[in-house]
Amino acid sequence: MEKNDRNTRLIIRGTDAPFMNALRRTVLAGVPCMAIDEVVIIENSSVLRDEIIAHRLGLIPLKTDLDGYNLPEECPCKSEFGCNLCRVSLALDAEAKEGTRTVYSGELISENPDIVPVSDKIPIVKLVKEQKLKLEAYARLGKGKKHAKWQPVSMCTYKYFPQIKIDDKRCDACGKCVEICPRKVLVKDGNGIEVRDLMACTLCQDCVDVCPQNPPAIDVSWDENAFIFNLESTGALPPKRTMTEAIKILDKQLKEFGRQIKVKKSAKS
Ligand code: SF4
Ligand code: SF4
Ligand SMILES: [Zn+2]
Numbered sequence: 137m138e139k140n141d142r143n144t145r146l147i148i149r150g151t152d153a154p155f156m157n158a159l160r161r162t163v164l165a166g167v168p169c170m171a172i173d174e175v176v177i178i179e180n181s182s183v184l185r186d187e188i189i190a191h192r193l194g195l196i197p198l199k200t201d202l203d204g205y206n207l208p209e210e211c212p213c214k215s216e217f218g219c220n221l222c223r224v225s226l227a228l229d230a231e232a233k234e235g236t237r238t239v240y241s242g243e244l245i246s247e248n249p250d251i252v253p254v255s256d257k258i259p260i261v262k263l264v265k266e267q268k269l270k271l272e273a274y275a276r277l278g279k280g281k282k283h284a285k286w287q288p289v290s291m292c293t294y295k296y297f298p299q300i301k302i303d304d305k306r307c308d309a310c311g312k313c314v315e316i317c318p319r320k321v322l323v324k325d326g327n328g329i330e331v332r333d334l335m336a337c338t339l340c341q342d343c344v345d346v347c348p349q350n351p352p353a354i355d356v357s358w359d360e361n362a363f364i365f366n367l368e369s370t371g372a373l374p375p376k377r378t379m380t381e382a383i384k385i386l387d388k389q390l391k392e393f394g395r396q397i398k399v400k401k402s403a404k405s
Contacts, residue, residue, distance in 0.1 A: 180271070240256060241260060293366045
């Protein structure tokens with residue numbers, strides 16, 4: 137329904153709510169992305185403590201190259217410090233020479249030009265004259281289930297696909313349902329009511345409750361096997377890559393689950 141470099145809105149049919157929830161949770165907690173995980177502070181004379189600066193750096197979304205790096209726990213180096221295949225270093229050397237100034241994410245210099253902050257305009261700290269911040273940061277791949285900084289999305293939701301029926305014979309076009317709808321789904325059209333934007337419906341039922349007819353001339357329900365899926369990327373990964381990775385991970389987990397059930401069944405018999 138909608139696709140750009142940050143957002144994707146899809147209609148997914150022929151499935152059920154448990155599967156949609158598993159997909160949503162895999163996107164949030166299972167798809168890896170890069171985030172700063174370790175910071176060596178060389179000099180910090182700002183008002184913020186080292187730990188707060190490290191936390192802020194961790195939450196800066198970084199563009200991620202999933203094919204070029206290994207998760208630290210899967211990297212052949214087996215080193216706690218990491219190697220070029222599981223770690224990227226970024227340096228920051230900022231000083232307020234003239235007067236008060238803000239240090240932004242764009243001042244982080246990465247050893248890999250592909251692994252850089254998604255935005256140059258994220259404030260890290262304000263420095264007053266003669267204050268300095270010098271540090272080296274190490275980014276690694278990680279998963280949202282360990283820390284939210286590794287979530288590749290800022291939003292991932294789904295809702296049932298709405299169905300709205302208006303009984304033209306009993307509807308007197310009083311317009312009460314049009315007025316009350318918070319999402320402007322309905323519109324008055326001559327002597328009747330039309331659905332203008334079905335996808336915007338949140339299934340709140342306000343239009344049904346306000347209808348003076350008994351039973352109401354409008355009916356709002358949903359398709360149990362069709363969903364509208366919304367994904368908003370932090371910019372770490374393109375939405376399409378996030379979806380395909382999530383599907384791959386879920387597929388692998390379901391196959392493993394199936395295999396374990398078979399093993400248990402054969403052990404019983
Ligand atoms: S259920 Fe709520 S959102 Fe949907 S059409 Fe009715 S009032 Fe609008
Ligand atoms: S509130 Fe009921 S009767 Fe009035 S326009 Fe809407 S559906 Fe028709
Ligand atoms: Zn490594």
